[in-house]
Amino acid sequence: MTIPYLSEDALSFAPELSVIIPTLNERDNLVPLLDLLDKALTGLAWEAIIVDDDSHDGTPELARRLAANRSNLRVIQRIGRGGLASACTEGMMASVAPCFVILDADMQHDAFLIPLMLDVMKEGDTDIVVGSRHVSGGDMGEFAEHRKALSSLGTRLARMLLKVPLSDPMSGFFMVRADFFRAAVHRLSNIGFKILLDLVVSSPTPPRIVELPYIFGERAHGESKLSLRVALNYLELLADKTIGRLIPLRFVIFVMVGMLGVVLHLGALSLLFIRLAIPFYLSQMTATFFAMTVNFVLNNTITYRDRRLTGSAFVWGFLSFIAACGIGAAANFAVADMLFSHSVYWLAAGFLGAIVGSVWNYVVTSTFTWRNKAA
Numbered sequence: 263m264t265i266p267y268l269s270e271d272a273l274s275f276a277p278e279l280s281v282i283i284p285t286l287n288e289r290d291n292l293v294p295l296l297d298l299l300d301k302a303l304t305g306l307a308w309e310a311i312i313v314d315d316d317s318h319d320g321t322p323e324l325a326r327r328l329a330a331n332r333s334n335l336r337v338i339q340r341i342g343r344g345g346l347a348s349a350c351t352e353g354m355m356a357s358v359a360p361c362f363v364i365l366d367a368d369m370q371h372d373a374f375l376i377p378l379m380l381d382v383m384k385e386g387d388t389d390i391v392v393g394s395r396h397v398s399g400g401d402m403g404e405f406a407e408h409r410k411a412l413s414s415l416g417t418r419l420a421r422m423l424l425k426v427p428l429s430d431p432m433s434g435f436f437m438v439r440a441d442f443f444r445a446a447v448h449r450l451s452n453i454g455f456k457i458l459l460d461l462v463v464s465s466p467t468p469p470r471i472v473e474l475p476y477i478f479g480e481r482a483h484g485e486s487k488l489s490l491r492v493a494l495n496y497l498e499l500l501a502d503k504t505i506g507r508l509i510p511l512r513f514v515i516f517v518m519v520g521m522l523g524v525v526l527h528l529g530a531l532s533l534l535f536i537r538l539a540i541p542f543y544l545s546q547m548t549a550t551f552f553a554m555t556v557n558f559v560l561n562n563t564i565t566y567r568d569r570r571l572t573g574s575a576f577v578w579g580f581l582s583f584i585a586a587c588g589i590g591a592a593a594n595f596a597v598a599d600m601l602f603s604h605s606v607y608w609l610a611a612g613f614l615g616a617i618v619g620s621v622w623n624y625v626v627t628s629t630f631t632w633r634n635k636a637a
Protein backbone atom coordinates (compact mmCIF):
# COMPACT_ATOMS: atom_id res chain seq x y z
CA MET A 263 0.00 0.00 0.00
CA THR A 264 1.35 3.47 -0.79
CA ILE A 265 1.69 6.13 1.85
CA PRO A 266 0.23 9.32 0.39
CA TYR A 267 2.83 11.76 1.66
CA LEU A 268 5.90 9.75 0.66
CA SER A 269 7.19 9.12 -2.82
CA GLU A 270 7.59 5.50 -3.87
CA ASP A 271 11.36 5.44 -3.47
CA ALA A 272 11.66 7.57 -0.32
CA LEU A 273 13.21 5.91 2.68
CA SER A 274 10.23 5.42 4.94
CA PHE A 275 10.21 4.89 8.66
CA ALA A 276 6.45 4.52 8.58
CA PRO A 277 5.23 1.00 9.31
CA GLU A 278 2.63 -0.49 6.99
CA LEU A 279 0.43 -1.33 9.95
CA SER A 280 -0.14 0.02 13.47
CA VAL A 281 -1.61 -2.39 15.99
CA ILE A 282 -3.56 -0.29 18.47
CA ILE A 283 -3.78 -1.96 21.88
CA PRO A 284 -6.04 -0.32 24.49
CA THR A 285 -5.12 -1.35 28.01
CA LEU A 286 -6.61 -1.01 31.44
CA ASN A 287 -4.82 -3.16 34.03
CA GLU A 288 -3.39 -5.70 31.60
CA ARG A 289 0.18 -6.04 32.95
CA ASP A 290 0.41 -9.81 32.80
CA ASN A 291 -0.81 -9.91 29.20
CA LEU A 292 1.80 -7.59 27.69
CA VAL A 293 4.78 -9.93 27.30
CA PRO A 294 2.78 -12.91 25.93
CA LEU A 295 0.85 -10.58 23.63
CA LEU A 296 4.00 -9.09 22.10
CA ASP A 297 5.47 -12.59 21.69
CA LEU A 298 2.31 -13.60 19.90
CA LEU A 299 2.42 -10.54 17.62
CA ASP A 300 6.07 -11.23 16.77
CA LYS A 301 4.99 -14.66 15.59
CA ALA A 302 1.74 -13.71 13.89
CA LEU A 303 3.13 -10.68 12.04
CA THR A 304 6.55 -11.93 10.89
CA GLY A 305 7.50 -10.38 7.59
CA LEU A 306 5.28 -7.32 8.04
CA ALA A 307 6.50 -3.80 8.83
CA TRP A 308 4.34 -3.28 11.87
CA GLU A 309 4.36 -1.31 15.10
CA ALA A 310 2.24 -1.51 18.22
CA ILE A 311 0.81 1.46 20.11
CA ILE A 312 -0.34 0.73 23.63
CA VAL A 313 -2.90 3.26 24.85
CA ASP A 314 -3.19 2.93 28.60
CA ASP A 315 -5.66 4.78 30.80
CA ASP A 316 -3.42 5.20 33.81
CA SER A 317 -3.67 1.58 35.00
CA HIS A 318 -2.57 1.11 38.60
CA ASP A 319 -1.25 -2.44 38.19
CA GLY A 320 2.02 -1.38 36.56
CA THR A 321 0.87 -1.77 32.94
CA PRO A 322 2.24 1.59 31.68
CA GLU A 323 5.57 1.11 33.48
CA LEU A 324 6.07 -2.36 32.02
CA ALA A 325 4.93 -1.16 28.58
CA ARG A 326 7.58 1.59 28.63
CA ARG A 327 10.24 -0.87 29.74
CA LEU A 328 9.33 -3.17 26.85
CA ALA A 329 9.24 -0.23 24.42
CA ALA A 330 12.73 0.82 25.47
CA ASN A 331 13.96 -2.52 24.18
CA ARG A 332 12.25 -2.62 20.82
CA SER A 333 11.82 -0.03 18.11
CA ASN A 334 8.29 -0.99 17.09
CA LEU A 335 6.45 -0.31 20.33
CA ARG A 336 5.14 3.03 21.58
CA VAL A 337 3.16 3.89 24.68
CA ILE A 338 0.53 6.53 25.33
CA GLN A 339 -0.45 6.92 28.97
CA ARG A 340 -3.58 9.01 29.32
CA ILE A 341 -4.28 10.80 32.60
CA GLY A 342 -7.76 11.73 33.80
CA ARG A 343 -9.43 10.20 30.77
CA GLY A 344 -10.98 6.85 30.07
CA GLY A 345 -13.02 4.75 27.69
CA LEU A 346 -12.03 2.08 25.23
CA ALA A 347 -13.35 3.92 22.15
CA SER A 348 -11.55 7.19 22.83
CA ALA A 349 -8.34 5.30 23.70
CA CYS A 350 -8.45 3.61 20.29
CA THR A 351 -9.09 6.94 18.57
CA GLU A 352 -6.07 8.51 20.25
CA GLY A 353 -3.87 5.58 19.34
CA MET A 354 -4.90 5.78 15.70
CA MET A 355 -4.40 9.54 15.59
CA ALA A 356 -0.84 9.03 16.87
CA SER A 357 0.07 6.75 13.96
CA VAL A 358 1.52 7.51 10.53
CA ALA A 359 0.78 4.05 9.14
CA PRO A 360 -1.72 3.73 6.26
CA CYS A 361 -3.63 1.06 8.15
CA PHE A 362 -4.63 0.34 11.76
CA VAL A 363 -5.90 -2.73 13.55
CA ILE A 364 -7.54 -2.62 16.98
CA LEU A 365 -6.53 -5.54 19.17
CA ASP A 366 -7.54 -6.26 22.76
CA ALA A 367 -4.62 -6.91 25.09
CA ASP A 368 -6.09 -10.06 26.63
CA MET A 369 -5.56 -12.27 23.55
CA GLN A 370 -9.27 -12.90 23.04
CA HIS A 371 -8.87 -11.57 19.50
CA ASP A 372 -7.03 -13.77 17.00
CA ALA A 373 -3.75 -12.07 16.09
CA PHE A 374 -3.16 -14.64 13.33
CA LEU A 375 -6.08 -13.17 11.41
CA ILE A 376 -4.26 -9.84 11.06
CA PRO A 377 -2.11 -10.77 8.00
CA LEU A 378 -5.26 -11.99 6.22
CA MET A 379 -7.02 -8.74 7.07
CA LEU A 380 -4.08 -6.81 5.65
CA ASP A 381 -4.17 -8.86 2.45
CA VAL A 382 -7.80 -7.85 1.95
CA MET A 383 -6.85 -4.21 2.60
CA LYS A 384 -4.02 -4.35 0.10
CA GLU A 385 -6.44 -5.28 -2.65
CA GLY A 386 -7.50 -1.65 -2.29
CA ASP A 387 -11.29 -1.61 -2.40
CA THR A 388 -12.07 -2.11 1.27
CA ASP A 389 -12.28 0.49 4.08
CA ILE A 390 -12.83 -1.78 7.08
CA VAL A 391 -12.06 -5.47 7.62
CA VAL A 392 -14.01 -6.80 10.59
CA GLY A 393 -13.09 -9.84 12.64
CA SER A 394 -16.54 -11.36 12.98
CA ARG A 395 -17.90 -14.01 15.33
CA HIS A 396 -21.11 -14.27 13.34
CA VAL A 397 -20.06 -15.30 9.85
CA SER A 398 -19.52 -18.91 8.90
CA GLY A 399 -16.38 -20.14 10.66
CA GLY A 400 -16.59 -17.53 13.41
CA ASP A 401 -17.71 -18.20 16.96
CA MET A 402 -18.38 -16.51 20.29
CA GLY A 403 -16.18 -19.13 21.97
CA GLU A 404 -16.65 -19.71 25.67
CA PHE A 405 -18.68 -16.53 26.15
CA ALA A 406 -20.88 -16.82 29.27
CA GLU A 407 -24.58 -17.26 28.44
CA HIS A 408 -25.60 -13.88 29.87
CA ARG A 409 -22.88 -12.15 27.81
CA LYS A 410 -24.09 -13.92 24.68
CA ALA A 411 -27.63 -12.68 25.37
CA LEU A 412 -26.40 -9.15 26.06
CA SER A 413 -24.28 -9.17 22.92
CA SER A 414 -27.14 -10.35 20.72
CA LEU A 415 -29.45 -7.70 22.20
CA GLY A 416 -26.80 -5.07 21.50
CA THR A 417 -26.36 -6.39 17.97
CA ARG A 418 -30.09 -6.16 17.30
CA LEU A 419 -30.21 -2.57 18.55
CA ALA A 420 -27.17 -1.68 16.45
CA ARG A 421 -28.71 -3.13 13.29
CA MET A 422 -31.50 -0.54 13.52
CA LEU A 423 -28.87 2.15 13.06
CA LEU A 424 -26.77 0.50 10.40
CA LYS A 425 -27.24 1.27 6.74
CA VAL A 426 -24.72 -1.37 5.65
CA PRO A 427 -24.86 -5.11 6.32
CA LEU A 428 -22.60 -6.04 9.21
CA SER A 429 -22.92 -9.37 11.00
CA ASP A 430 -20.95 -8.38 14.10
CA PRO A 431 -21.25 -4.66 14.80
CA MET A 432 -20.24 -5.30 18.44
CA SER A 433 -16.84 -6.62 17.42
CA GLY A 434 -13.88 -4.88 18.96
CA PHE A 435 -11.48 -6.47 16.47
CA PHE A 436 -11.17 -4.72 13.11
CA MET A 437 -8.76 -3.12 10.66
CA VAL A 438 -9.37 0.27 9.09
CA ARG A 439 -7.66 2.37 6.44
CA ALA A 440 -6.10 5.52 7.92
CA ASP A 441 -7.61 7.95 5.42
CA PHE A 442 -11.06 6.44 5.91
CA PHE A 443 -10.70 6.77 9.69
CA ARG A 444 -9.52 10.38 9.51
CA ALA A 445 -12.46 11.34 7.30
CA ALA A 446 -14.81 10.18 10.08
CA VAL A 447 -12.86 11.10 13.20
CA HIS A 448 -14.50 14.48 13.87
CA ARG A 449 -17.94 12.90 13.82
CA LEU A 450 -17.20 10.08 16.25
CA SER A 451 -19.08 10.04 19.54
CA ASN A 452 -16.20 8.21 21.23
CA ILE A 453 -18.51 7.00 23.97
CA GLY A 454 -17.88 3.66 25.67
CA PHE A 455 -16.66 0.42 24.07
CA LYS A 456 -18.11 0.21 20.58
CA ILE A 457 -15.74 2.09 18.33
CA LEU A 458 -16.51 -0.07 15.26
CA LEU A 459 -20.22 0.74 15.38
CA ASP A 460 -19.42 4.39 16.05
CA LEU A 461 -17.11 4.50 13.04
CA VAL A 462 -19.48 2.74 10.64
CA VAL A 463 -22.40 4.98 11.61
CA SER A 464 -20.37 8.22 11.71
CA SER A 465 -18.51 7.91 8.44
CA PRO A 466 -19.54 10.47 5.78
CA THR A 467 -19.53 7.79 3.08
CA PRO A 468 -20.83 4.24 3.55
CA PRO A 469 -17.84 2.03 4.36
CA ARG A 470 -16.89 -0.86 2.11
CA ILE A 471 -16.70 -3.71 4.62
CA VAL A 472 -15.30 -7.22 4.44
CA GLU A 473 -15.89 -9.61 7.34
CA LEU A 474 -13.53 -12.44 8.18
CA PRO A 475 -14.47 -15.12 10.69
CA TYR A 476 -12.63 -15.64 13.95
CA ILE A 477 -13.25 -17.48 17.18
CA PHE A 478 -13.37 -15.33 20.28
CA GLY A 479 -10.76 -16.77 22.63
CA GLU A 480 -10.53 -16.90 26.38
CA ARG A 481 -9.06 -14.02 28.32
CA ALA A 482 -5.45 -14.93 29.19
CA HIS A 483 -4.88 -12.92 32.39
CA GLY A 484 -6.75 -10.27 34.36
CA GLU A 485 -10.43 -9.38 34.30
CA SER A 486 -12.98 -8.09 31.79
CA LYS A 487 -13.77 -4.38 32.06
CA LEU A 488 -17.34 -4.82 30.95
CA SER A 489 -19.58 -3.27 33.60
CA LEU A 490 -23.02 -1.77 34.05
CA ARG A 491 -21.43 1.53 33.19
CA VAL A 492 -20.16 0.16 29.86
CA ALA A 493 -23.68 -1.12 29.09
CA LEU A 494 -25.14 2.32 29.86
CA ASN A 495 -22.44 3.89 27.70
CA TYR A 496 -23.68 1.73 24.85
CA LEU A 497 -27.24 3.04 25.19
CA GLU A 498 -25.79 6.54 25.34
CA LEU A 499 -23.89 5.89 22.11
CA LEU A 500 -27.09 4.72 20.39
CA ALA A 501 -28.97 7.78 21.66
CA ASP A 502 -26.19 10.09 20.52
CA LYS A 503 -26.26 8.55 17.06
CA THR A 504 -30.05 9.00 16.76
CA ILE A 505 -31.66 11.90 18.67
CA GLY A 506 -28.21 13.35 19.34
CA ARG A 507 -28.08 14.41 15.70
CA LEU A 508 -31.01 16.76 16.28
CA ILE A 509 -30.61 17.90 19.89
CA PRO A 510 -27.48 17.64 22.04
CA LEU A 511 -27.78 14.52 24.17
CA ARG A 512 -26.66 16.47 27.20
CA PHE A 513 -29.63 18.78 26.81
CA VAL A 514 -32.01 15.80 26.72
CA ILE A 515 -30.51 14.43 29.95
CA PHE A 516 -30.58 17.91 31.51
CA VAL A 517 -34.31 18.25 30.72
CA MET A 518 -35.01 14.74 32.06
CA VAL A 519 -33.26 15.63 35.30
CA GLY A 520 -35.28 18.86 35.36
CA MET A 521 -38.55 16.94 34.94
CA LEU A 522 -37.62 14.65 37.79
CA GLY A 523 -36.99 17.84 39.76
CA VAL A 524 -40.58 18.97 39.16
CA VAL A 525 -41.90 15.65 40.44
CA LEU A 526 -39.69 15.84 43.53
CA HIS A 527 -40.74 19.43 44.10
CA LEU A 528 -44.45 18.53 44.06
CA GLY A 529 -43.81 15.51 46.27
CA ALA A 530 -41.94 17.59 48.84
CA LEU A 531 -44.58 20.31 48.66
CA SER A 532 -47.42 17.91 49.40
CA LEU A 533 -45.48 16.36 52.27
CA LEU A 534 -44.70 19.71 53.86
CA PHE A 535 -47.93 21.59 53.14
CA ILE A 536 -50.58 18.84 53.31
CA ARG A 537 -49.07 16.29 55.70
CA LEU A 538 -47.12 18.57 58.01
CA ALA A 539 -49.36 21.65 57.60
CA ILE A 540 -46.40 23.99 57.23
CA PRO A 541 -47.43 27.42 55.81
CA PHE A 542 -47.58 27.42 52.00
CA TYR A 543 -44.80 29.93 51.28
CA LEU A 544 -42.39 28.09 53.60
CA SER A 545 -43.33 24.73 52.13
CA GLN A 546 -42.91 26.05 48.59
CA MET A 547 -39.53 27.62 49.43
CA THR A 548 -38.22 24.46 51.06
CA ALA A 549 -39.52 22.25 48.22
CA THR A 550 -37.86 24.53 45.64
CA PHE A 551 -34.54 24.45 47.44
CA PHE A 552 -34.77 20.68 47.83
CA ALA A 553 -35.55 20.12 44.13
CA MET A 554 -32.77 22.49 43.05
CA THR A 555 -30.23 20.72 45.26
CA VAL A 556 -31.20 17.30 43.93
CA ASN A 557 -31.11 18.64 40.37
CA PHE A 558 -27.67 20.08 40.88
CA VAL A 559 -26.30 16.88 42.37
CA LEU A 560 -27.83 14.74 39.61
CA ASN A 561 -26.55 17.01 36.86
CA ASN A 562 -23.13 16.98 38.47
CA THR A 563 -23.05 13.17 38.65
CA ILE A 564 -24.86 12.23 35.42
CA THR A 565 -25.25 15.05 32.89
CA TYR A 566 -21.80 16.52 33.51
CA ARG A 567 -20.00 13.50 34.96
CA ASP A 568 -17.06 14.22 32.64
CA ARG A 569 -16.71 17.69 34.20
CA ARG A 570 -17.75 16.76 37.75
CA LEU A 571 -17.21 19.48 40.35
CA THR A 572 -15.72 18.60 43.72
CA GLY A 573 -14.60 20.47 46.85
CA SER A 574 -14.92 24.25 46.72
CA ALA A 575 -15.76 24.12 42.99
CA PHE A 576 -18.84 22.12 44.02
CA VAL A 577 -19.99 24.91 46.35
CA TRP A 578 -19.37 27.70 43.81
CA GLY A 579 -20.99 25.59 41.13
CA PHE A 580 -24.06 25.12 43.30
CA LEU A 581 -24.38 28.87 43.87
CA SER A 582 -24.01 29.67 40.17
CA PHE A 583 -26.54 26.93 39.36
CA ILE A 584 -29.09 28.47 41.73
CA ALA A 585 -28.48 31.96 40.33
CA ALA A 586 -28.80 30.77 36.72
CA CYS A 587 -31.94 28.75 37.38
CA GLY A 588 -33.46 31.69 39.29
CA ILE A 589 -33.08 33.88 36.19
CA GLY A 590 -34.31 30.97 34.04
CA ALA A 591 -37.46 30.75 36.16
CA ALA A 592 -38.03 34.51 35.74
CA ALA A 593 -37.60 34.22 31.95
CA ASN A 594 -39.97 31.24 31.92
CA PHE A 595 -42.55 33.25 33.82
CA ALA A 596 -42.16 36.39 31.67
CA VAL A 597 -42.56 34.49 28.39
CA ALA A 598 -45.49 32.36 29.58
CA ASP A 599 -47.28 35.40 31.06
CA MET A 600 -46.76 37.46 27.90
CA LEU A 601 -48.12 34.67 25.68
CA PHE A 602 -51.05 34.01 28.00
CA SER A 603 -52.03 37.70 28.02
CA HIS A 604 -52.02 37.54 24.20
CA SER A 605 -54.65 34.79 24.52
CA VAL A 606 -52.37 31.84 23.82
CA TYR A 607 -53.90 28.66 25.32
CA TRP A 608 -52.64 28.23 28.89
CA LEU A 609 -51.02 24.86 28.33
CA ALA A 610 -49.11 26.08 25.27
CA ALA A 611 -48.05 29.28 27.04
CA GLY A 612 -46.83 27.29 30.04
CA PHE A 613 -45.01 24.82 27.83
CA LEU A 614 -43.23 27.47 25.75
CA GLY A 615 -42.26 29.30 28.96
CA ALA A 616 -40.78 26.07 30.31
CA ILE A 617 -38.83 25.52 27.07
CA VAL A 618 -37.34 29.03 27.19
CA GLY A 619 -36.44 28.56 30.87
CA SER A 620 -34.84 25.13 30.24
CA VAL A 621 -32.79 26.31 27.28
CA TRP A 622 -31.61 29.29 29.31
CA ASN A 623 -30.70 27.10 32.29
CA TYR A 624 -28.89 24.66 30.05
CA VAL A 625 -26.90 27.24 28.08
CA VAL A 626 -25.91 29.28 31.14
CA THR A 627 -25.03 26.37 33.42
CA SER A 628 -23.07 24.58 30.67
CA THR A 629 -21.08 27.79 30.11
CA PHE A 630 -20.55 28.88 33.71
CA THR A 631 -21.32 26.11 36.18
CA TRP A 632 -19.84 23.19 34.24
CA ARG A 633 -17.42 25.13 32.07
CA ASN A 634 -15.48 22.93 29.66
CA LYS A 635 -11.88 23.56 30.70
CA ALA A 636 -10.54 21.90 27.55
CA ALA A 637 -12.39 24.25 25.18
Ligand code: GDD
Binds near residue numbers: 366432
Ligand atom coordinates in the same frame (compact mmCIF):
# COMPACT_ATOMS: atom_id res chain seq x y z
N1 GDD B 1 -7.23 2.42 27.47
C1 GDD B 1 -8.34 1.75 27.86
N2 GDD B 1 -9.31 2.44 28.53
N3 GDD B 1 -8.47 0.44 27.60
C2 GDD B 1 -9.59 -0.18 28.01
C3 GDD B 1 -10.63 0.47 28.70
C4 GDD B 1 -10.47 1.87 28.96
O1 GDD B 1 -11.32 2.54 29.56
N4 GDD B 1 -11.61 -0.44 28.97
C5 GDD B 1 -11.18 -1.62 28.47
N5 GDD B 1 -9.96 -1.47 27.90
C6 GDD B 1 -9.14 -2.48 27.22
C7 GDD B 1 -8.87 -3.73 28.03
O2 GDD B 1 -7.71 -3.61 28.82
C8 GDD B 1 -8.70 -4.77 26.93
O3 GDD B 1 -7.40 -4.75 26.40
C9 GDD B 1 -9.67 -4.29 25.86
O4 GDD B 1 -9.86 -2.90 26.08
C10 GDD B 1 -11.02 -5.01 25.89
O5 GDD B 1 -11.54 -4.96 27.20
P1 GDD B 1 -12.22 -6.24 27.87
O6 GDD B 1 -12.63 -5.87 29.24
O7 GDD B 1 -11.35 -7.45 27.70
O8 GDD B 1 -13.54 -6.36 26.97
P2 GDD B 1 -14.39 -7.65 26.63
O9 GDD B 1 -13.53 -8.85 26.40
O10 GDD B 1 -15.48 -7.76 27.60
O11 GDD B 1 -15.02 -7.21 25.21
C11 GDD B 1 -14.16 -7.06 24.08
O12 GDD B 1 -14.45 -7.92 23.05
C12 GDD B 1 -15.74 -7.80 22.48
C13 GDD B 1 -15.84 -8.71 21.30
O13 GDD B 1 -14.92 -8.35 20.30
C14 GDD B 1 -14.28 -5.65 23.54
O14 GDD B 1 -13.34 -5.48 22.48
C15 GDD B 1 -15.68 -5.39 23.04
O15 GDD B 1 -15.75 -4.09 22.46
C16 GDD B 1 -16.02 -6.41 22.01
O16 GDD B 1 -17.38 -6.33 21.68
Ligand code: MN
Binds near residue numbers: 368
Ligand atom coordinates in the same frame (compact mmCIF):
# COMPACT_ATOMS: atom_id res chain seq x y z
MN1 MN C 1 -11.57 -9.19 26.68
